[in-house]
Amino acid sequence: xxxxKELKEQYKEIPIQxxxxxxxxxxxxxxxxxxxxxxKRLNGLKFMLMTNTCLNPLLQNEWNEFGSDAFTIETVEMxxxxxxxxxxxxxxxxxxxxxxxxxxxxxxxxxxx
Numbered sequence: 769x770x771x772x773k774e775l776k777e778q779y780k781e782i783p784i785q786x787x788x789x790x791x792x793x794x795x796x797x798x799x800x801x802x803x804x805x806x807x808k809r810l811n812g813l814k815f816m817l818m819t820n821t822c823l824n825p826l827l828q829n830e831w832n833e834f835g836s837d838a839f840t841i842e843t844v845e846m847x848x849x850x851x852x853x854x855x856x857x858x859x860x861x862x863x864x865x866x867x868x869x870x871x872x873x874x875x876x877x878x879x880x881x
Contacts, residue, residue, distance in 0.1 A: 784808070786847040786857060788865050790872075791880070792840045793830055799872055800827050800880035803865040805857060807843060814841065827880040844868060 784806045791800040804810065813822070818836065822828040831839065845868065847861050874881040 782808070786849075786861050787843050788845045788847075788861075788868050790842055790844045790868070791827065792842075793834060793838060794840060795834050795838045796830075798830070798877070798879050799874045800824065801844075801865060801868045801872060801874050803861050805861060807846075810841060810843075824880055830880075 786803070786805045787807050788801065788803045789807065789810060791802075793799070802813075814836075816822045817828065817831045820828060820832065822831070845864060847857065847864055849855055849857065869881060872879070
């Protein structure tokens with residue numbers, strides 16, 4: 769199996785994880801808080817920023833101004849799923865994201881939310 773095919777297979781085997789992420793502008797300290805039900809989607813978000821198609825105009829403008837090297841993208845908390853019983857993943861992920869937004873207050877001069 770060639771390396772490219774092997775890497776694709778490894779990528780598919782990574783378990784799908786939900787969680788909250790933070791994008792930090794290292795030049796001015798502004799942050800963006802978001803969440804995905806599949807954190808693999810962060811690659812798509814990076815692609816959108818690199819191709820000038822991000823839906824957040826403030827974040828996109830500063831990404832264009834400072835360049836990708838000025839930003840750090842990290843997962844701040846994974847959603848813990850119970851092993852048994854009913855679990856509303858979407859609702860719990862929204863609550864987790866809201867917790868981080870309330871904690872960091874990424875508005876105005878402090879962020880992009």
